[in-house]
Amino acid sequence: xxxxxxxxxxxxxxxxxxxxxxxxxxxxxxxxxxxxxxxxxxxxxxxxxxxxxxxxxxxxxxxxxxxxxxxxxxxxxxxxxxxxxxxxxxxxxxxxxxxxxxxxxxxxxxxxxxxxxxxxxxxxxxxxxxxxxxxxxxxxxxxxxxxxxxxxxxxxxxxxxxxxxxxxxxxxxxxxxxxxxxxxxxxxxxxxxxxxxxxxxxxxxxxxxxxxxxxxxxxxxxxxxxxxxxxxxxxxxxxxxxxxxxxxxxxxxxxxxxxxxxxxxxxxxxxxxxxxxxxxxxxxxxxxxxxxxxxxxx
Numbered sequence: 001x002x003x004x005x006x007x008x009x010x011x012x013x014x015x016x017x018x019x020x021x022x023x024x025x026x027x028x029x030x031x032x033x034x035x036x037x038x039x040x041x042x043x044x045x046x047x048x049x050x051x052x053x054x055x056x057x058x059x060x061x062x063x064x065x066x067x068x069x070x071x072x073x074x075x076x077x078x079x080x081x082x083x084x085x086x087x088x089x090x091x092x093x094x095x096x097x098x099x100x101x102x103x104x105x106x107x108x109x110x111x112x113x114x115x116x117x118x119x120x121x122x123x124x125x126x127x128x129x130x131x132x133x134x135x136x137x138x139x140x141x142x143x144x145x146x147x148x149x150x151x152x153x154x155x156x157x158x159x160x161x162x163x164x165x166x167x168x169x170x171x172x173x174x175x176x177x178x179x180x181x182x183x184x185x186x187x188x189x190x191x192x193x194x195x196x197x198x199x200x201x202x203x204x205x206x207x208x209x210x211x212x213x214x215x216x217x218x219x220x221x222x223x224x225x226x227x228x229x230x231x232x233x234x235x236x237x238x239x240x241x242x243x244x245x246x247x248x249x250x251x252x253x254x255x256x257x258x259x260x261x262x263x264x265x266x267x268x269x270x271x272x273x274x275x276x277x278x279x280x281x282x283x284x285x286x287x288x289x290x291x292x293x294x295x296x297x298x
Contacts (some may be wrong), residue, residue: 007269010265011039011041012024012237012239013155014040016238020091028104030247030250039109039176044090049116081084091144110137113136118154120156120284122158125163139218146163151175152269154295156292159282163249176234184277188280207241211287233262281297
């Protein structure tokens, strides 16, 4: 893959049991039908999605829930996991979806052990606890696939120095933790340098833009296609949204990008061509449509 090509790298985050069991197989079917490969990041441990209600005090959280029709998008059971209902284990208790995705030839990586814990509690977690949770996911990945994972994506685009150090210690080839990316880089965060290549998402997610500026189910595919820029584009999609109620829109984005001459690929193809990557700074900041601050490429 030439670095000069127009590229759309597709990254699938799998946060919940519902997105895993129903969304991932549907997205794999679409990708396979089109002869495409993507990168899937799996949450391996408990689905504590119900605990996300504590984000209610974050700027923009309530409006996002209304805009995205969260109960119908994520399912009522999902919104009670870890609170009213026990937190089910995702990949750990239902390994076949993960195994089938690996066998289908898609790139697979680690998203989390406990997605909500990482997204909501990361600043309070010590290096040792972060690394221990990562190792649980890494070990299960290796047990089920027969190989070690070489990539990771941070839940909620949350990072700390402790988290980045823990990721460095596990020798991933690259990570995708940030937003508003320009090109792959080696992160500097809070004055510290880290060794693992970062490939940040460049496009907004559906849950950030649905319901804003006239964007709806009928117009969202065109929004994405008109947002594609020359060179590298990285889109993050979700098993819970694009894999279920927005599957038709997901396929329309892929087909439209192909018609416009974009090469669609997994992130590993981007990493292979990042031989001239330089250092870049990560900061925590607000982005449109998302509650709370996230890691962005400065």
